[in-house]
Amino acid sequence: MHNIIAIFKKELRSYFNSPIAYIFLVVFLVIANWLFFGSFFLNGQVTLRPFFSLIPWIFLIILPALTMRLWSDEKKGGGMELLLTLPIRDSEAVFGKFKAACAILCITLFLTAPTALTVVFLGNIDGGEIIGGYIGAYLLGCSIIALGAFMSSITKNQIVAFLLSVALSFIFLIIGQDYTLAPFSGLIASILNFVSFLPHYQTLSGGLISGGDVVYFIGMIFFFLFLNTKVLESRQYRG
């Protein structure tokens, strides 16, 4: 645990020592609020639903920007060699870095509270929807971060890591949609639907907090972090 915290602190510090964290926060909040309030007053409905349905698409573009440097940077600067010869487990380094990016996500979501409160003040609103929305957004965000961290571990190039993360996250978002499922039927369709981020997210943000969806996201996070650890270990394959 001590080692995870040390890595976590180091990563968090480097997010805030560089402009990344600030730019990330500002860009996210501006885009999210702009798109949400742009139609909010026109619709005349007191609901956060449009806000939470925007979130996956904003995440898709900006979370990879947060994760692209996690490992690529270490590989490029040689930090990998030092980091992985410290007396820590590879998985501790993976987890520490993942947690740091999640902390930024957490701060970001916290800063959207004024948006949510504005809506709450304007009318009667379903509390479950807000709580479910935030839980869903956090879990979806963490999954994209875990995916992005994994992508970052396979390349030295941050841009490549960014684009791969966006592409793969996009695939995970759309494979559960009706229009992608249309050509498939039966088992394949239900597998695709199950694997996709979006159906699980939509259930949660609809206010239905089901254990299955939470477990799905946690499973996805651990799956990507596991792959990330395996990539680090691959340097040690004899051959």
Next chain:
Amino acid sequence: MISIEHLSKKYGLLQALKDVSFSVQDGEVLGFLGPNGAGKSTTMKIITGYTAPTEGSVKVNGLEVWEHPLEVKRQIGYLPESVPLYDDMTVLEYLQFIGSIRIKARSAFNSGSLPLAESLARVVKLCGLANVVRRPIGELSKGYRQRTCLAQAIIHNPDILILDEPTSGLDPNQISEVRDVIREIGREKTVMISTHILQEVQAVCDRVIIINEGRIVAHGTTAELERQSESAQSVYVKMRGLKEKIHQLLLDLPDIHEVRHRDTESADIFGFEVTATGSLDIRERIFRRAVSLDTPILEMRVERVSLEEVFRQLTK
């Protein structure tokens, strides 16, 4: 101590190391010498547990690196060749980060390490970083970067120190400071440094291993290596007289292999290199002959084969 047996490493088709075996004792500073691409860094990466060998075993204080990575890593301090630092951190933040991990891991098994604050103060002093502790690493000169990275490697007072080209990029004053630090540490600890600078080996190492194209081509103390390549002793002698006469005088000596004119100081002062057959000391004979023919000797010395020469011969 480090013991390495039959170590081989392949990167795809490239054979980086071929059946390398050696050991480094406690309290010894081993110089690992070789041209670029000889396999020095690869060997160090294997010892520190960064990459795995294709074959062979590496034991650090009796523990196989592959079976006990954490136990081994906590005993080692490592300065990689690439000098990895985080430019957006200050020197202090960086040392706190590495120190907190290294010291915690070490203190769990060994009471010999100081708490973080004291360790920090010690390495900052030892590596001369007091003036820059609060500066971002990105702003530091190459010399300070190198020393910051060295500080990181010794912060937990490790039993084993692996330094990959520790003095590259330093100015002569800094080089001698870093060498002092290494010598200081080398008194009690096991130190392995890689370098292609020969003076460095002579200055700090007890023993040298020369590696070329993945194989060990020579090992021993610096003096032993110099002796090894002294196939035949040669003597440089400077005399006054006619050039041809001196040449003949030297050639007439018994057991002479070769006499070669080396330099001309003035119209009647000439330098010659005389090689005897075998390892015979011919200085006295030259002296007696010169006296008997009334040809003054102005200078005479045994030509030592330098380590540099050894290195060049072995790694050609």
